[in-house]
Amino acid sequence: MLNEVTPAKIARERDVLDALWRLFSSTQLAAMVLLAVALASALGALFPQAPSQTTRDSALYAQWLASVQGRYDNWFGFLDTLGLFDVYGSWWFRVLLAFLAFGLIISTAERVSSLWSSIHQVRVKRGDDSFADESRQTGFSVDQPVEQLVERLKAILTRRLCRTLVEWEEGMVYLYADRLWVEGGALLGHIGLIIVLWGTVVTGHLGWQEDAVTLSPGQSYEIGHGLNAVLRFEKLELDTYPDGSLKDYRTHVQIIEDGTAVEQIIGVNRPLTYRGVSLHQVSHGMVVAVKASDQDGQPLLLQSFADGADTAAVVSLPFWGHQSERHFAVPNKELVFQLVFYQSLSDHGYDGPVFLVQAYRGSAIEPIYSRFIEKSSSLKVGGATYHLALDQYSVLRIVREPAIAVVILGLLLTLVGHFLWLYWSPIRFWAVVSEEGDGTTVKLAGTVELDEVSFASWFGDLTQKIEGKEDD
Amino acid sequence: MIDEVPFLGIAYACFLIATAAYAIYLAKGDREIGRAGTWTSLVGAIILIAGLAVRMVRARHWVPVGIYELSLTLTLFIVALYLLLEHLAKTSGERRRTARGAGAFVMSLVLLVHTYAILVLSPAAKLPEPLAPALRSPWFGLHVLGAVIAYGFFAVACGSGLLYLCADVTLAREGEGIFPPLEVIDGLNYRAVAYGFPWLTVGLAAGSWWAWRAWGSYWHWSSGEVWVLIPWLIYAASLHLRKSSRWSARHLALFSILGFVVVLLTFLGGNVLTGQPNVISSLPVY
Numbered sequence: 001m002l003n004e005v006t007p008a009k010i011a012r013e014r015d016v017l018d019a020l021w022r023l024f025s026s027t028q029l030a031a032m033v034l035l036a037v038a039l040a041s042a043l044g045a046l047f048p049q050a051p052s053q054t055t056r057d058s059a060l061y062a063q064w065l066a067s068v069q070g071r072y073d074n075w076f077g078f079l080d081t082l083g084l085f086d087v088y089g090s091w092w093f094r095v096l097l098a099f100l101a102f103g104l105i106i107s108t109a110e111r112v113s114s115l116w117s118s119i120h121q122v123r124v125k126r127g128d129d130s131f132a133d134e135s136r137q138t139g140f141s142v143d144q145p146v147e148q149l150v151e152r153l154k155a156i157l158t159r160r161l162c163r164t165l166v167e168w169e170e171g172m173v174y175l176y177a178d179r180l181w182v183e184g185g186a187l188l189g190h191i192g193l194i195i196v197l198w199g200t201v202v203t204g205h206l207g208w209q210e211d212a213v214t215l216s217p218g219q220s221y222e223i224g225h226g227l228n229a230v231l232r233f234e235k236l237e238l239d240t241y242p243d244g245s246l247k248d249y250r251t252h253v254q255i256i257e258d259g260t261a262v263e264q265i266i267g268v269n270r271p272l273t274y275r276g277v278s279l280h281q282v283s284h285g286m287v288v289a290v291k292a293s294d295q296d297g298q299p300l301l302l303q304s305f306a307d308g309a310d311t312a313a314v315v316s317l318p319f320w321g322h323q324s325e326r327h328f329a330v331p332n333k334e335l336v337f338q339l340v341f342y343q344s345l346s347d348h349g350y351d352g353p354v355f356l357v358q359a360y361r362g363s364a365i366e367p368i369y370s371r372f373i374e375k376s377s378s379l380k381v382g383g384a385t386y387h388l389a390l391d392q393y394s395v396l397r398i399v400r401e402p403a404i405a406v407v408i409l410g411l412l413l414t415l416v417g418h419f420l421w422l423y424w425s426p427i428r429f430w431a432v433v434s435e436e437g438d439g440t441t442v443k444l445a446g447t448v449e450l451d452e453v454s455f456a457s458w459f460g461d462l463t464q465k466i467e468g469k470e471d472d
Numbered sequence: 473m474i475d476e477v478p479f480l481g482i483a484y485a486c487f488l489i490a491t492a493a494y495a496i497y498l499a500k501g502d503r504e505i506g507r508a509g510t511w512t513s514l515v516g517a518i519i520l521i522a523g524l525a526v527r528m529v530r531a532r533h534w535v536p537v538g539i540y541e542l543s544l545t546l547t548l549f550i551v552a553l554y555l556l557l558e559h560l561a562k563t564s565g566e567r568r569r570t571a572r573g574a575g576a577f578v579m580s581l582v583l584l585v586h587t588y589a590i591l592v593l594s595p596a597a598k599l600p601e602p603l604a605p606a607l608r609s610p611w612f613g614l615h616v617l618g619a620v621i622a623y624g625f626f627a628v629a630c631g632s633g634l635l636y637l638c639a640d641v642t643l644a645r646e647g648e649g650i651f652p653p654l655e656v657i658d659g660l661n662y663r664a665v666a667y668g669f670p671w672l673t674v675g676l677a678a679g680s681w682w683a684w685r686a687w688g689s690y691w692h693w694s695s696g697e698v699w700v701l702i703p704w705l706i707y708a709a710s711l712h713l714r715k716s717s718r719w720s721a722r723h724l725a726l727f728s729i730l731g732f733v734v735v736l737l738t739f740l741g742g743n744v745l746t747g748q749p750n751v752i753s754s755l756p757v758y
Contacts, residue, residue: 028716031709038705045698052692088693200691209688241532241602248605268605269685280688399688407690411677418670422711450714451666453567453659 024103025110033100040096044087047079053211055089101197108190115183124167124176128432131445135452136459139443140467146173146433146440149466153431156465160458162427175431185420192413199406210398215251216287216316217391223398227275229257236284236392249284251394266396280397286353287318287393288339290328292386300384304328318393319355333382336360338367348372355390425451427458442466473530479523480544480590486516487551487582494575498635499650506572510558513579517551524548531600535613540598542616543589546739547582549624554578557628557664570635570652570660578631581732611682618675619700623735625668626707630732632661633725640722658721661728662714665707672704699738706731 023029048068054060065085069076083090131137142149150173154164162177213221215233223229234252241247250267255274266272272279291314292300301311305327317326319341326339340356348354350372359369359381369381376389429446444463448455493509496502524544528534536545554575561567606612636658639651651657679700684690691697710727713719 026716027712028718031712031716034705034709034712038702038709041693041698041702041705044693045695045702049693243602245602246605247602248608269609269611269682271685271688278688280686282687397688401684401688404684404690408681411680415670415673415677418673422666422670451659451662453656454663457567 021106021110024106027107030100030103030107033096033103037096037100040087040093043084044093047084047087049088050086055086101194104190104194104197108187108194111183111187111190115180115187118178118180118183122165122176122178124165125169125174126176126430126432128443128445131430131443134428134430134445134447136447136456137443137445138459138463139441140463141436141439141441142467143439144468146171146435149440149442150175150433153433153466156462157429160462161424162429171435173431173433175433177427177429177431179424179427182421182424182426185417185422185424187417189414189417189421192410192415192417195410195413196407197410199403199410202403202406203401206402207400209400212282213396213398214318214393215253215396216289216318216393218289219316220256223277225277225400227257227277229255229274231255231279231396231398232261233394234263236394238284238392249281251281251284251396253279276402277398277400280399281394282397283395285319285321285393285395286341286355287316287391288326288341288355289389289391290315290317290337290386292330292384294332294384300330300332302328302330316393330384333384334362335382337386339388345372350374353390357388425449425455425458427455429462474526476523476527476530477590479519479526480586483516483520483523483547484583484586484590486512486519487547487579487586490516491576491579491583494572494579498573498576501569501650506575509572509575509579510555513551513555513575517548517555520544520548520551527600531602533603535603535607535616536620537603537607538597538601540589540593542620542739543585543593545616545620546623546627547586547589549620550578550582550585550627553621553624553667554582554628554631557660557667561660566652566656567659570632570656573652574628574632574635574657574660576631577634578628581627581631585736606686609682609685611678611685614678615675615682618671618673618678622668622672622675622703623739625664625671626703626728626732626735629661629664629668629728632657632664633728633732636661636721636725637729640725654721658724661721661725665710665728665731669704669707669711672700672707676700676704703731703735703738706734 048071050061050064054064065080068085072079079085083092087093128139144152150166153175154166157164157177160179161181162179163181164175164177166176167174208225210223213231215221215231217233217235219233221231221233223231232254234254237250237252238246239248248268250265250270253264253266253272254261255264256262264272264274266279266281268281271281290302292302294300299313301313302315303311304315304317311331315328317328317339319326319339322341322343324341326341327336328339329336336359338358338360340358342350342354342356344351345354352374354372354374357369357371357373357379358367360366361368361382369379371377371379373388373390376387379386379388425448427446427448430444432443434441444459444466446455446459490509490512493505493512497506497509524536524541527541527544528536531541536542554571558568558571558575561571635651636654639654639657642651643654679697680690683692683697706727710724710731713727714724
């Protein structure tokens with residue numbers, strides 16, 4: 001029988017599973033994976049990483065790769081094959097993260113099991129002859145009745161955040177104390193990280209985001225994703241410091257749903273939450289709105305040079321910064337306009353924002369018209385009138401992050417866990433107290449997993465207090 | 473208006489004297505000299521606080537931003553946390569001797585960061601800048617505070633790691649030397665890493681929450697985020713390795729040194745390595 005299940009086979013399979021369990025719960029493997037993730041992350045920070053929008057489009061990705069190729073000469077192909085220009089999206093980085101997450105889950109389960117047995121399987125009654133196995137031990141006599149001494153010892157240990165268990169037997173008192181709740185801190189830290197990872201996975205599957213929603217005056221944006229709501233830009237407000245630099249800004253919008261419009265404000269660090277969707281103020285800038293009419297007052301169709309732009313009666317040309325250029329064409333007139341934006345142009349007498357307008361006929365190199373405009377102006381070029389107005393645009397990010405509360409909970413648990421785990425030590429402590437003549441004999445022993453030096457001092461202080469050499 | 477430069481100069485002189493005093497204490501074991509190191513460090517820290525206060529009044533904000541203010545704040549936190557750990561050690565005995573012995577190395581790191589801030593950085597990098605809109609958030613303040621406290625503790629861990637390696641080499645060559653016992657130095661190293669690590673978690677968590685409120689994304693693998701995550705991963709690995717019997721205290725001392733080198737690269741030189749702006753300014757939009 002090929003598939004016969006024999007006790008030997010079961011034992012072998014159990015051995016393999018046990019070995020895998022031990023492997024994934026080992027702190028050594030956890031440390032190695034953490035270091036591997038650190039190394040991979042460093043590679044991602046050292047090499048330029050493809051922007052996320054390019055990785056979803058092979059043509060854009062190829063275009064981006066071509067822009068960095070020159071920096072690496074002959075090494076470029078090799079580095080690209082290793083995925084070093086998209087480390088965080090590469091299969092091997094995801095495998096590393098999956099390995100880390102799996103190890104985290106197994107080691108958490110292992111910690112639960114070992115903490116459970118440490119707390120519940122306690123040996124309170126322990127002969128002082130076995131105390132030599134512990135890292136600290138001492139013995140002395142004190143002039144105090146047994147009951148009184150045990151009560152004092154319990155009080156001292158409780159004040160030091162230890163739980164105490166006592167057993168009495170034939171004139172001997174066995175006391176055990178521990179601070180194993182500290183191990184609970186490590187457990188909490190691990191559980192918190194698992195929750196954070198889970199929240200991230202949930203968001204990856206159920207969340208969505210619209211990265212750069214750019215709204216100019218009068219523009220509207222349909223939020224979509226099942227929400228029958230439209231966002232209409234009202235105005236952008238800017239606050240400045242006395243020196244003129246930007247202090248704060250916010251966008252006034254209307255959210256229109258089922259014919260009802262509600263005014264809302266989205267500010268920097270003050271996102272707007274609307275029906276499970278959050279709207280964040282990401283940036284802002286200057287935009288020129290252009291419309292034109294011919295000699296008879298009829299509107300002319302204009303076409304911006306943005307990707308896929310159709311002809312329209314009004315075009316909005318947002319600028320991305322100082323000296324950025326935008327273009328639009330007037331197909332009926334064979335004219336092309338170039339607009340260059342300047343934050344200020346002191347040499348020409350402009351202390352504030354200004355833009356240069358130049359008109360070109362056909363493929364001519366020399367402009368047929370050139371002028372600086374500060375706010376708004378009407379121009380007459382080639383028999384048509386062009387109205388150009390400089391205004392502010394706002395960039396928003398619209399996100400649905402269904403598991404953000406879960407991620408926050410995970411982060412909080414991780415934080416609390418780390419402080420509990422690392423600011424206290426998991427101590428175990430035993431005492432045997434017995435009557436001897438007029439006094440009481442005390443034998444003490446204790447151990448700690450980490451920070452032996454601090455524990456030595458803790459144990460020394462405790463001994464001094466019990467001996468009565470220091471106040472409780 | 474009064475300028476912070478004279479304060480920074482006097483603090484620098486104090487730290488220089490303190491470094492020398494701690495080094496002499498380590499070599500000769502003279503307690504008075506060791507105590508002089510402690511007091512000079514304290515005076516330097518107080519003068520640095522005054523200098524930073526003047527700077528913040530000039531810049532009209534209380535959260536350090538930009539490499540100049542962050543370096544000075546890091547200097548202050550390294551000194552303050554080192555003095556705290558020295559104070560927490562017993563008033564006498566090996567723990568105190570160890571903490572003061574590590575002082576020679578820790579104060580050298582203080583000098584390194586302070587030199588970078590006041591002598592290496594260009595005048596343009598020292599110009600006070602008003603707080604950009606996205607930085608006007610208490611979560612950003614908590615993010616900076618968490619990271620700087622953590623880095624301060626890690627500097628102490630690095631100093632104790634260097635002391636450990638020196639002691640280890642001396643012990644191997646000459647038997648008993650001038651250095652404190654190895655296990656006591658290792659204890660200081662552990663405490664500094666253990667006390668610092670949760671604060672780095674505070675820095676990461678507050679930074680994530682701030683990024684969420686400001687840009688709608690709590691993590692997107694930007695270079696700024698990654699340069700804070702890398703030290704977190706290294707110190708998390710170091711804390712895990714403490715539980716493994718295969719890793720000796722010498723390895724862990726090396727880890728503390730490596731970790732702080734990464735912190736310094738992150739903090740001061742992320743832009744040098746990558747040609748990208750440093751941690752704070754690499755965040756998406758201000």
